[in-house]
Amino acid sequence: MSHNALGRSLTARGANPVMWPAIWLVLLMVCVWGFPYADGVLRVIEPDARQVVYQRASLASLLVQHLLVVSAAAVITTASGVLAAIVVTREWGRNFLPLVAQVASLGQTFPPVAVLALAVPALGFGTLPIIVALVLYGALPIVRNTLGGIQGVDKEVKSASAAMGMTGWQTLCQVELPLAAPVILAGIRTSITINISTAAIGATVGASNLGDPIIAGIVNGNMAYIIQGALTIALLALTVDSLFERLQERLRSRFYTS
């Protein structure tokens, strides 16, 4: 379930895979620092607008805020999601397994906008409801993948680890988690890439991030604004995604090289 099949399909034609994160990152930087000077280019898209460069805030500061929100959510989701999945796969927490697994898959049906909208009455406007909505939404792929990863560990391997006299903790840290790591990482990757896009919706409830230019563009009917926000977010997502792809390859190659 790669979100970076574009990168991969291009990679297949001979480009160096290590390069992709760097390429996306450079493009992202070009966008962030270049748009303020790209008046001429943006003018082509929106010849009649009074202003085509988004100037209410610098794209760089919006990018930083966007990243802060997404990383705060990512840290919380990863910690809580992995922890929850570990708890329900232990002997003593197993009772909760069916419910948690079901909720993790059911939760995907909750539209992020609706979650966001419901978080606002409880938490008010601003950055906090965004983080809450992102956490709620982002925890699910992580829980699901961690569950899948841990349950996917060969039963024989788990049984062997117990039979060799490993304690539960040793089995978890030395066997289950390392073996589940690629799947868990894939879950974190999905969660973060989804959240990078979803965070943009936060602009509608008063969090300022890369969604701002988009909303401003929609409200004023200014395509140039929308493109500045959208392109930056897309490149950010691609950068992060390709980084994760690299990480996954590293993990895979660590297991399976002689």
Place this chain on the structure above:
Amino acid sequence: MALLDALPSPRMSWRQWRPNSVLVVLLSVLLVAVWLFDVVSVSPNRIVSGQGAGLVEAVGWLGALLVSGVILTLVLLSLQPSRQNYQVALVGVCLLLLLMPFGLMVASDRLVSSDAPPARLNMGMAYWLMLSLLFLCWIELRLRLTLPRRWTVLMLLGVAIVWWLCAMWALEALALGQEFRARDDEFWRALRQHISLVSVAVAISIGLGLSLAMLMRRYANFQKVAFGVLNFLQTIPSIALFGLMLGPLAWLAAQWPLLSQLGVSGIGWAPALLALVAYSLLPMVRNTYIALEQVSPETLEAARGMGMRNSQRFWQVRLPLALPVLIEGIRITSVQAIGLTAVAALIGAGGLGAFIFQGLGQAAMDMVLLGALPILILALIADAGLGALSDILRPKNTVPPGEAQ
């Protein structure tokens, strides 16, 4: 041996007694919540935040004891889990869900004086907690009793109807109801718009998805490029994709008057539909592709061995076997589209999202709820309904993915 191995290894004899800790925890939290937090709140008008009221204040001692009694009974039932007890508990959970709107009626009767018509009754923290915890209990019980997914559809529909009736006839004071009555026609129109946008988008992506998936199976190069493009589309935030459709469509409408006569313009349903289809294609194509690929080669080989023609093999073997996975794809796509259509309101496509964004703009939370709740319910119903359909179509001896732990 496999069956025995799957059982958790047993402990000492005193631990033979095993309550269903999940239900016990959920219900205990519920019991604490209903006594600790505000069940409802009353506000004098739409914008001012309300005055909270606890359980006793809201439904009186009798009601409070009734609610606590039912919850305690459920706790007792889950201390001694058995199939029969689970069934009784299931009935209890449904009973509580059905009682909840009546509780609101009682509360409105007690707290809202009839001579102050703009006063509104809001559901409080405890009320929402109760709703979600009961839903979790429902899921837990359904899993323990291994009921199929269609039961959830039935339960959701039943509860929704009772709620609806209560809200219609007896709950003048309920804020959500007032909000609804204030924009009755608007709501129905929005709902219709929402559903038709979603269904048209899903229908188009089913058609396109099927054809794309077929092309992909034929041309390997096309598959790589197409998946690349579709994946790239998904990384563009939905909100931006909607925005990006504004320009090109406005331009097209300006160039061809015929299009604008058809209603195509930079804002409205046309860009929304385009963006929805663009987003829906990836899950649709991916699942269709997987669905068609996962049919076992032996089966197809056997079909060929029996002398079936290519077209016969496709229509009589591959497609029926692929259907459950295909419907899973439609399920994922529909649920996603229901959520995304909410965002489409930003570019004037209407739908339930309009209430959300209007409400957020006016800081009127009831209006936000009026948009968000139906979207949530629509998503849940689409999920459960299409999931159940895929279960039914699945050959009996295979395990549906939703039921596998």
Place this chain on the structure above:
Amino acid sequence: MIELAHVSKRFGDAVAVDDISLHIPKGKFCALVGTSGCGKSTTLRMINRLIEHSEGDIILDGQPIAAYDPVKLRRRIGYVIQHTGLFPHWTVARNIGLVPRLLKWSAAEVQAKVDELMNLLGLPKDEFAHKYPHQLSGGQAQRVGVARALAADPDILLMDEPFGALDPITREKLQDELARLQAKMHKTVVFVTHDMDEALKLADHLVVMREGHIVQQGTPLALLQHPQDPFVESLLGGLERGLKQAALTRVKDHMAPMGPTLPAQSRIPAAFSLRQGLSMMLRDHTDRLTVVDQHDVPVGELTLRKIVKEAQPEQGKVRES
């Protein structure tokens, strides 16, 4: 020494193992045989407490196993399973060194032990030490599995259908190897299998199980000679039973001294089984074989008449349990 006294295991209402008693002396090879689901694996797994027994006593070196800490107990008992259960993310060397490392041996000690075991099990260190399990063939992986089980020098070795997933040729090779190792190391082995030939070949003591009960136990010869009921008889191969019995008897126990006649043309080493002798007679169309020692010097003679008449050894040789 392992002693099971009236041991039962219940899973809910289902009884997996029902009141079995078993005595396995130190250094003996005990095989549990039966069809799948007869409780033999459960019995095995109760010994290292992977499954806790419900009733009865399991005594290990004079102490009930409940008295041991399960983790420490398992580190003292080697365990080999059918699909090896090797850790796929660890190299062969790291897999083998698992238990010594759990026991906090020094790195040098672990390394020495791993080298020794790889040598013992015919896994050239340079070739295999840094391979991952997925790069091994089934037979190689199971050698690693056995090496891992032996790493901490356990007195007891539990083996749960260790060769069940291997092709017949590899299986036979590993069986021979196990027999060789056992002759050298004298571990107390409990070996679960559904392959009666494997059990007959390896075991000192044979336990036939069915539906959680022990149907019969004794030496392989005793069972072959006096199967208690049709079930045991069918497990032992029905009509083939005579041949299986012959396979367990050595030529040297049945040869006659050299007779006055000319020695027969066909020669058979004294260490071979009667079954091989019979086969040779059929092949060479003869009823007489010359028995030779390892230096190919004739030491006696084997006749068909003697095999048929005296295939059963004297009663005194059979250990009844």
